[in-house]
Amino acid sequence: MKLEFPLLGLLAARSMSGYDIKRWCEVEGKFVGLDRHASQIYRELNRMQVDGWVQWQTDPRDGAPDAKIYTVTEAGLQRLRHWVRSSYVPPRRFQDPEFAFRLRVGMMLGEPGMSDLVRQELAARREQVRLNRDRPYDTETDDDRAEIDAEALDFIAREIRHQGERQIDGWIAWLERLLATIDTRAAAAKPKPDGRPEVSS
Structure with a gap:
């Protein structure tokens, strides 16, 4: 994801100094893979x-x-909207920052199609699980490698794999809850015949 998109997203929400943006990247950005050096931020702003x-x-x-x-x-907002509406290809790694930022910006700007974005991400992660969940382990070692603890290797490989499975299962469960909430919000905001939005009770 190009740095311009999260920067435009931040500035669409509120005006900020370069220092404010740098601080955001250091504090919030590190949780979504955007802990960038100040020189990168200022160069991109210029x-x-x-x-x-x-x-x-x-x-x-x-x-x-x-x-x-x-x-x-206004040109920056149009650039941001164009990015949100552009084709999204789920990356191999789940919890990629682009998905979260695209969703964040799209929801903030009231862009249609955010539920489709979540469905696309959800389908990709379900397919990942389908293809990989039952694949055999490969922790074989050469018989003449006396310095290698094959049992320990097998143990830790399984632990790491199980942790990854728990993480992607949690991601999928969150996407399912998120999709249901977005669909509920969209249904509540559908306009009445007079063109005004419905007010949920």
């Missing part, structure tokens, strides 16, 4: 400003250097 996707204004600071406060432009 490029996005040249491309017309963000703009900035000076925020004077007493006793400190002035700050640049970045805001997403």
Whole structure:
């Protein structure tokens, strides 16, 4: 996932300084694979400003250097919407940051098709389980390798595999709950005949 998309997503939610963005990446971003170095963030912000996707204004600071406060432009929002609507190919690794950010931005912008995105991710992970859950273990070692503890290798390989199975099962269960909630929210927001949204009681 290109760095421009999470940056545009953050700035679509609120105006931020480069320092604010860097702090977000250090605190929140590390949980979704976006703990980027400050130089990467500022370089990307400069490029996005040249491309017309963000703009900035000076925020004077007493006793400190002035700050640049970045805001997403209409062109930046269109770039973000185009990304959210573009084809999503689930990566081999589940819990990839792109899925979470695409979903986060799409929900924030009220984009249709977010339930389809979750269904696509869910189908990919169910297929992963189907293909891999019962495959045989391969922890064979050469007979002449006396320094290798084959029993310990077999034990830890099974433990690691079982932990991975628990993690993907948890991911699938979360996707199922999320899909049900998104579908419920969408149904509650369907407009009435007069064009106004339904108000759920």
